[in-house]
Amino acid sequence: MNSPFGFHPANVGIAGYPDNGFIDAENIGVRWHRPSRYAFWFLIQPDLNSPAYDFSLYDYQYSVVPQGINILANIAPENPRFPQGYTLPGSYIPVDINEYTAFVRATVERYDGDGIDDMPGLTNPIKYWQVGNEPSERLTGFAELQRITYGAIKEACSDCTVLIGGATGFPDDYISKFDSRFAPILTELAGQYVDVYDFHWYGTADGEYRLTDTATGEDVYAHIRAAMTANGFSSELPVWITEMGSYSGDPADPPFAVQPFQTERQQAGDYFKRFVYSLARGVKKIFPAFGLMEGFKHNDGYFDHTGLIYNGQESNDLGLGVKKLGYYTYKKMTELLESSDWNNIQTIQESNNVYIYLFVKNNEPIYVAWWDYFDDPNYTPGDTKPITLTGLTETAVIVTDMVPDYNDGSEVTDYNNAFTVSTYPILDGSVTIDLGEDPVLAQPVVxxxxxxxxxxxxxxxxxxxxxxxxxxxxxxxxxxxxxxxxxxxxxxxxxxxxxxxx
Structure with missing residues (x-):
């Protein structure tokens, strides 16, 4: 469960696609799945006057997740955007707290794999639960919902991990929105009832991976950490990003600001940076959203362009099942970085638009580097930026460009030969590498x-x-x-x- 590589959701399901399910997720190395259907009280107990539970939807949903892919399941009374009468008006608080907590205990117990009242045939137990999602400022009582849900989960499964519903979402004016909407929830919780903090982070591919508020220039991650500590949470509390994204193509603009056209190459490189940068900052798990395959609201908007497989429906679409360049970048990333020591990532450089990080895998060093050329006022296409790695004891470095050398994923016919791989000799313990527009991964070798x-x-x-x-x-x-x-x-x-x- 140490892997940081997730997707929300990791499964694919669309008519006419031959690899529905988790085939693609397994192929590219996804190790965490956050299902799109939450465990809602109103669906599992459709009649509040009857104690009968109907788990049929969820038995199927969770049973098809392959072993090796961990499940992060969301649980809540109902979708607050479409209330069904299971919460008080204008509130997250359940209409009957005793009935709700009984539902939570029964649901968690069914899927925890402890041999007590488990789902028949359970093979992939759920040990991670998240309370709701993106608390709305229009409703009250989320801290209370977090508290009572946390307690009920722990009663059924003391070794389960409980996440708080993630704070939304885009870099512009993030801190102001966090302070007004989410920080008060942390104040109410007073350092309790949360095992993992979650926030969401979207944006464009022009440097917004850096977790910076684009309105103020403030460091969002540092601000969140400070707010947690100020409200009694441990400085060691794990932080996840269960929704992260950028896009390719030209999404329809509403309800967001105008989104610039982005190529598949830009999206692929940006996703890789989002993982590496966030991991280097201390984030433990990252889930691109929404969906491994494109299509969410089906209005050709932002979230219909964030996936890594075309669905044959949106603008700029190359056809159902065509993989984007980001699909192959994700696969290469997991191949080369999985099983790294995630608690021992060193920042070598974050200056002059150059970013260099050192990972350790099987006691061997791996360097990741890129040049944010788009922030360099003197950049012209084709320019390169030299970097020098020092203190090396090997004879050479093998450098892999982390974006396939094609215009789009439809051109990739042989994954094994899709990436440019170069070998640089190490002389006197150092090597100089030329950075272009794409991030690279450098492995010192003998x-x-x-x-x-x-x-x-x-x-x-x-x-x-x-x-x-x-x-x-x-x-x-x-x-x-x-x-x-x-x-x-x-x-x-x-x-x-x-x-x-x-």
Missing amino acids: LGDLDGDNNVDLRDFSIFAQSWRQTGDNLAADFNNDGVVGWADLLTFTNNWLFGST
């Missing part, structure tokens, strides 16, 4: 070390000899990535012979 012991010796030569003249993708002994283990690779091997040996 070229020739084929058995992973940081030495180039006879065991590596034996592996190399067995690989001689092999052709194909991702061959360990194909050091120059030309698809064949040949003379150039032998030269590299001999140049590093006995590296690390004593």
Whole structure:
């Protein structure tokens, strides 16, 4: 459950698409699913005069989530936008608190996997619950709903984790809205009834990944942390972003301000930055929204363009099932960064429009870097920005451009060869890399070390000899990535012979 890679929601379901369900989520490495249908009291107990519960919708919804993808389930009395009489007028507070808490206990118990009153055939227990979503300033009582729901969840499942409903949403004037709408809820809760704080973060691909209020320039993440601490919450309380997004194409503008056209390349690079930057700040989980496949409100608006697979319906659409470049970037990101030490991400540089971060995976360093060229007043297309990594003990770095080298995802026919991969020699412990418009991931390696012991010796030569003249993708002994283990690779091997040996 340590993986930070989520999606809201991670499943796909549209007529005519052959890979409905979680096929794509599993393919690109999604490890967290936040279902779009919340566990609503009014749906599970449709008659308040009867104690009977109908879990049929949710038994199916949760049972189809594959093991290996964790579930974050939302729970609430009803959707406050479409009240069904299960809350007091103008309030989040249930009409009958005893009946509501009984519903919460029964629901959590059914899916917690402890062997008591569990759903028949349960294989993927739910240990993470979120109370409601995006509290509205038009209603009162959300702190009380959080308190009573938290208590009921813990009664049924003491080891379950409870999130507070996420604070919305866009960078413009975020802090003012947070202070007026959400901070009072934290004040009422007084440091209790929350295991994980959640906020939502959308925007454009021109640097809004940086968690900055675009109206004031203030640091949103720091402001939220300060508000939590001021209201009695631990400085170590985990923070998630269960809704995060940008878009490609040209969404219809209302109800938001005019959104500029964005390419698939911009969206892909921005999503990667949103993950890396947020993780480096200390955020633990991130869920792009809305949906792995495009389409939410179906009005061609912002949220109909944030997905990574076209649904064949909106503007700028390339056809049902066509994957965007961001689909492949997400997959490459999880392949290269999954199982990193998420508590040990170092910020190397955040200045001069250059951002460099150091991850550690299996005790090996991985650098992530990008240049926010769009903030450089002297930038012209084709320019590059050199960066130098120092203190390296390996012989080379393998640099992967994290956005496929195509205009759009319809051009990608071979994932294994979709990304530009370059090898830079390390000289005197340092290497200089040229940054372009796309973020890169740099892996220091010992070229020739084929058995992973940081030495180039006879065991590596034996592996190399067995690989001689092999052709194909991702061959360990194909050091120059030309698809064949040949003379150039032998030269590299001999140049590093006995590296690390004593």
